[in-house]
Amino acid sequence: MLNRFRLPLFLILIGVGLLLLVVYNSYHPEQTGVARKIIMEGATALEYVLREPLKLARDTWQKYVFLVGVVEENRKLKKDVNRLIGQLVQYQEAYEENKRLRNLLKLEEKLQFRHIFARVIGVDRKSMVKSLIINRGSLDGVKRNAPVITDRGLVGRVLETSWHISRVLLLIDETSNVDVIVQSSRVQGMLQGTGHGCSIKYVGKMDEVKMGDAVITAGISRVFPKGLLIGYISHVDWREGGMFKKVEINPAVDFSRLEEVVVLIPPGDQE
Amino acid sequence: MIYIIISALLFVLLVIQNILADVLFLGRSPLEISLIVVIYMAFRLSFIKGALLSAWVGFVMDCITGTVAGAYVFIYYAVFSGSYFISRHLYGEKDGFIVTLVLLWGIVEGIILFGLKSLQTGEFAFFSFLPFLILKIVPLGVLGPFLFHIFDKLGFSYGFNERATKRP
Numbered sequence: 230m231l232n233r234f235r236l237p238l239f240l241i242l243i244g245v246g247l248l249l250l251v252v253y254n255s256y257h258p259e260q261t262g263v264a265r266k267i268i269m270e271g272a273t274a275l276e277y278v279l280r281e282p283l284k285l286a287r288d289t290w291q292k293y294v295f296l297v298g299v300v301e302e303n304r305k306l307k308k309d310v311n312r313l314i315g316q317l318v319q320y321q322e323a324y325e326e327n328k329r330l331r332n333l334l335k336l337e338e339k340l341q342f343r344h345i346f347a348r349v350i351g352v353d354r355k356s357m358v359k360s361l362i363i364n365r366g367s368l369d370g371v372k373r374n375a376p377v378i379t380d381r382g383l384v385g386r387v388l389e390t391s392w393h394i395s396r397v398l399l400l401i402d403e404t405s406n407v408d409v410i411v412q413s414s415r416v417q418g419m420l421q422g423t424g425h426g427c428s429i430k431y432v433g434k435m436d437e438v439k440m441g442d443a444v445i446t447a448g449i450s451r452v453f454p455k456g457l458l459i460g461y462i463s464h465v466d467w468r469e470g471g472m473f474k475k476v477e478i479n480p481a482v483d484f485s486r487l488e489e490v491v492v493l494i495p496p497g498d499q500e
Numbered sequence: 501m502i503y504i505i506i507s508a509l510l511f512v513l514l515v516i517q518n519i520l521a522d523v524l525f526l527g528r529s530p531l532e533i534s535l536i537v538v539i540y541m542a543f544r545l546s547f548i549k550g551a552l553l554s555a556w557v558g559f560v561m562d563c564i565t566g567t568v569a570g571a572y573v574f575i576y577y578a579v580f581s582g583s584y585f586i587s588r589h590l591y592g593e594k595d596g597f598i599v600t601l602v603l604l605w606g607i608v609e610g611i612i613l614f615g616l617k618s619l620q621t622g623e624f625a626f627f628s629f630l631p632f633l634i635l636k637i638v639p640l641g642v643l644g645p646f647l648f649h650i651f652d653k654l655g656f657s658y659g660f661n662e663r664a665t666k667r668p
Contacts, residue, residue: 244578244581247574247577250570251569251574251616254569254570255571255619255620265569268511268559269563269564272515272518272564275511275512276515276519279515279516279519280519353518353565353566356565358565358567388566403617403620404617423628424628
């Protein structure tokens, strides 16, 4: 009798052990382990290598699709046009990068914290954890929970670091919480991601908030410095009898177009 | 040796599925071929080897997606054990059976992930999670039988189908 149930019991015991481990880990997020770092770095590098041919194919398609079928006598002219378009795209790309870096440099002048510039090398908004990967890691001085910003506003915080890369938890992730202030009325609340945007919790029914108001970090939790722009109020709703208003935020940062970011070193870690 | 190669191939598969999801669904939905792989392994491999490979796939998924450490290890272990248990008591490999099994485990996985997320956020917004779940499991259901056939062809060619040949 006991033999019959030995295997299922054994499987269930292992399963329960694993589940307890997961629950423990969700409440006690420790530093990233070495094995996890190796997999993260390996997967990011492999993904980069595999994505390159796709990117090349897409770029080639976009550049040449409209030129297919042009008559023979125009071939020479087409070559020249292609060469010039190529140059123009390169110049345009350099110009756009220059503009973005200038904006980051302006931001640098304003920042009072030590900071690290990083490039975005991967975005993942399809998984349960909305995150992006940057090309700076613990060897560059990036620390867990460090705020990540752009010239437009707050992006999120560092969720985990490997040696050369880090994962940044986006503001829009449901597990992301930030203490915020509505700039005009100084109403305080807790900003939480909704998966595709953000909303502020615990805004009382008497508190004055209106559409278009800027929302900035409150600086209470000591994770985020005070005064970083998060976004603008896009919708305010209050149901009769409710204690709190439902306040939705349109983030200032466009998460689908991030290319460069700045990682701030928390005050306690500054040299 | 063959299982070290399989582990490496599974790692590559997980990276490719991430890229495919971005290309096919514009990054709006995950394409979790790994779930079908785990179910397939439950039907074809011995328990120890299959469970270890499932745990490996889960671990890599945890690292790639940034989920709480152990979440996918637990899920894939549960999916593998459940499928293994089913495979010992039911003999069915028709397309409909595979689709049902993939959808069932897709829903179970979604609910576990949703539960973990709710645990972390302290909020229970199941209806906002529902579209995510549907987008996730429908392509898997469609792909399930097709991938089973492909894996079968690959598996038999390289001789690591340990259990299928023992079936009546």
